[in-house]
Amino acid sequence: MIEYANILLVEDDITLAQWVTEYLQEHGFNVTHIARGDEVVDCVKQNTFNLILLDVMLPGMDGIDVCKALRQFSHVPIIMMTARADEFDEVVGLEVGANDYVIKPVRPRALLARIKAILRMQETNPVRSVNELVFGQLHVNADSKRVSFKGDNVELSTSLFSLLWLLANNAGTVLDRDAVFKALIGREYDGLDRRMDVLVSNLRKKFNDNPQEPKKIKTIWGKGYLFVADAWDE
Template identity: 65%
Template sequence: MTTILLVEDDISLASWVSEFLTEQNFTVIHLARGDLVLDKINNHPIDLVLLDVMLPGLNGIEVCRLIRQHRQVPIIMLTARADEYDEVIGLEAGADDYVIKPVRPRALLARITRQLSNQQQETNTKNIMTFGELTINQEAKRVTYLKKEIELSSSLFSFLTFLAEHAGTVVDRDSVFLALRKREYDGLDRRFDVMLSSLRKVFNDDPLKPKKFKTIWGKGYLFVADAWGADVEIEQIQPTNKQES
């Protein structure tokens, strides 16, 4: 269930907003002070924040800035003034939208629904990476290339995903070991060199002249973002076939 954090010191307003949103199948957590928000955000799964501008403890603008330093949760400001200055300050602080009091229930619901939808679309986009004919779906743990599904072990999938997330950047072995093995590189372990060779075999990347996965000697590994088109695949396969014949 979607959880909304309502930060409002007007108890009467907070009460009916909480009741209305609960009827719409949201879980509502209410706080009446701005200086309590960050702790709640950091310790509870919050999907959206309704944030009043005028609050005791810490005002809504300052709270908004603090939230943005820690989370990218959608924030809708509640303001009692139809003032462009309030709107600009709120948006500059990191708010996604604002609602002018007195709050109209259906208008508020529409704003909330839109922000949650935008957040879901952004999440889905981040979970899917596409490079030419290669698609990596992180949530579904699926890889397709040239319209065919590629079967990978969980360790190869994690390695491929990590390299793809840093496409165009050389990642050193220390970074790979810390991210995927949770320890520093000892200077001897060659597991990721072996895994890179495995990825080259799976994706027909010539180990003598690799185009998709490169090893930069003395530096690390490079995932080449623009090497995943169908035309690149044909160029690579033809020389390999000639050598084998």
């Protein structure tokens, strides 16, 4: 159950870490706190966590590098916390595999809502009967999280893989932004967040899909995104 989830909080601001820990414990979560980035990998390997709250600016190793290191062996959901509200943090964080992010100062109820949304999505996502998809020269394996195109392996972050898997599973169907947000982030599209546009753009780059006239992953203006099944034979 969500209320008994184990959360790892990585935050060097002791005052912030204390109130976040107390707040989440009051709502039924088990919270483990560490203050250094270079301690995270060992901690995750030695314990089981349902979600990680990860600050960007940390001693020992910054949050971006921590996220990269974790994604080498773990798919536990990660929410990054940043004091910088610029697009750089958003784009980089998503590219290295973060599931979501929050801007400091952290609002308790908003943070709790983000956590519950991601954990609920993890609980309710059904196990797929199909674990591998093939479209022309594109091969996508959900179990190994491996992607190959034209015989070459394509390295994708967790967020990019999740987006590709979602679109490919709905090949030929236009998915609107709200549906994509609900599936990948666990909440509705607010009309302002550009992260999906950023992820789609980055996914196109991985497959040399012309951003001006994309053929493989199209944006249908006013409607959403379309994975074109017969465009992967080239």
